[in-house]
Amino acid sequence: MTYHTSTQERPIDIINVAALEEKVKVNMEPGAFGYLAGGAESEITLRANVTSFEHKKVLPRVLQNVENPDLRTSLFGIELSAPIIAAPIAAHGLVHEQAEKDTVQGVGAAGTIFSLSTYGNATVDEVAQASPETPKFFQLYMSKDDDFNHWILDKAVADGYKAIVLTADSTLGGYRESDIIHNFTFPLPMKNLAEWASKTAGNERGEGEGIAAIYAKAKQKLSLKDIKAIKDYTHLPVLVKGVQSADDIEDLIQAGADGIWVSNHGGRQLDGAPASFDNLEDIAKVVDKRVPIVFDSGVRRGQHIFKALASGADVVAIGRPMLWGLNLGGIQGVTDVFNHFKKELTIDMQLTGSQTVEDIKKAKLVDAK
Numbered sequence: 585m586t587y588h589t590s591t592q593e594r595p596i597d598i599i600n601v602a603a604l605e606e607k608v609k610v611n612m613e614p615g616a617f618g619y620l621a622g623g624a625e626s627e628i629t630l631r632a633n634v635t636s637f638e639h640k641k642v643l644p645r646v647l648q649n650v651e652n653p654d655l656r657t658s659l660f661g662i663e664l665s666a667p668i669i670a671a672p673i674a675a676h677g678l679v680h681e682q683a684e685k686d687t688v689q690g691v692g693a694a695g696t697i698f699s700l701s702t703y704g705n706a707t708v709d710e711v712a713q714a715s716p717e718t719p720k721f722f723q724l725y726m727s728k729d730d731d732f733n734h735w736i737l738d739k740a741v742a743d744g745y746k747a748i749v750l751t752a753d754s755t756l757g758g759y760r761e762s763d764i765i766h767n768f769t770f771p772l773p774m775k776n777l778a779e780w781a782s783k784t785a786g787n788e789r790g791e792g793e794g795i796a797a798i799y800a801k802a803k804q805k806l807s808l809k810d811i812k813a814i815k816d817y818t819h820l821p822v823l824v825k826g827v828q829s830a831d832d833i834e835d836l837i838q839a840g841a842d843g844i845w846v847s848n849h850g851g852r853q854l855d856g857a858p859a860s861f862d863n864l865e866d867i868a869k870v871v872d873k874r875v876p877i878v879f880d881s882g883v884r885r886g887q888h889i890f891k892a893l894a895s896g897a898d899v900v901a902i903g904r905p906m907l908w909g910l911n912l913g914g915i916q917g918v919t920d921v922f923n924h925f926k927k928e929l930t931i932d933m934q935l936t937g938s939q940t941v942e943d944i945k946k947a948k949l950v951d952a953k
């Protein structure tokens with residue numbers, strides 16, 4: 585069956601990025617939308633990710649001699665227009681015909697980093713060709729088959745991807761009820777898997793399967809040794825994604841992690857886990873600026889970015905709202921979402937007397953009473 589999705593290429597109206605979800609919902613079939621928007625089990629963690637930002641308040645400051653706040657920063661030496669990057673997300677083809685080929689251009693136009701998922705609907709090469717100048721990270725779901733791991737890492741290196749993101753929180757799929765209710769399976773091939781399957785006469789293409797079945801075929805027994813193995817093989821920085829416990833940090837850094845990506849996968853894995861933001865400060869204390877921290881899960885406002893940076897993150901990653909932009913406006917829609925975050929963050933910076941991103945990091949948040 586042919587899968588029909590958006591072909592829109594146009595600017596989009598944004599009041600706030602969370603409100604875009606409702607506009608996308610009416611464009612999509614319930615199974616595909618549920619896969620994107622849904623979380624695990626009772627979705628307690630999914631909801632808490634957004635509401636937890638209310639646990640801290642931002643303190644206005646006055647007479648701080650600030651005008652035109654400067655959002656620029658850098659990560660691994662890559663210049664960014666703002667402390668906001670793209671989270672890796674599987675299957676952008678569900679929301680737009682051009683899939684990751686559009687997203688990478690939209691993110692590039694916003695002046696920041698695109699992260700490609702192993703389970704994307706465009707290959708490592710296609711994404712690189714769609715936007716050679718956009719800085720890119722490659723997110724690895726490690727396979728049990730090291731030949732696959734080497735083959736795909738070779739491509740990421742050859743195509744100039746700047747870092748490898750090792751996702752560590754998804755050695756099996758969370759219990760996602762929407763996927764079960766709709767019996768959701770991917771209508772399109774995951775093109776990296778499909779390319780490997782055609783090279784090796786395999787049959788793992790992602791198409792026609794649910795995410796839980798796909799995760800089940802990846803490597804479950806991930807260990808600290810995998811960090812060094814990827815580093816030695818690629819000579820690229822390795823970020824470990826899906827970190828939620830401060831107790832994991834020392835081991836990860838000793839094992840060679842070049843960056844810690846604090847995330848609970850947007851509430852899609854362990855329901856009943858704390859909101860990602862609630863774990864950030866404790867993690868940042870242990871990291872103690874030894875390596876950069878990327879933060880995601882629940883970021884819907886410039887204010888959330890401000891609070892994450894003031895709690896120890898160096899940059900935040902945008903997940904679902906980026907897809908809503910892609911669905912509604914293609915390349916321009918993606919750029920518009922990132923620019924909207926920048927607009928809100930600029931207001932927060934001005935009103936808190938923060939001239940630079942470093943000033944945000946020094947800002948004192950107030951505990952909610």
Ligand SMILES: Cc1cc2nc3c(=O)[nH]c(=O)nc-3n(C[C@H](O)[C@H](O)[C@H](O)COP(=O)(O)O)c2cc1C
Binds near residue numbers: 620703751848903
């Ligand atoms: C539909 C969907 C697919 C995702 N696919 C991946 C993936 O392939 N690899 C990965 O590391 N994280 C994946 N994630 C998690 C995101 O990188 C990010 O952690 C999450 O979207 C943040 O939550 P938020 O979207 O609510 O802000 C996915 C998230 C969503 C919503």
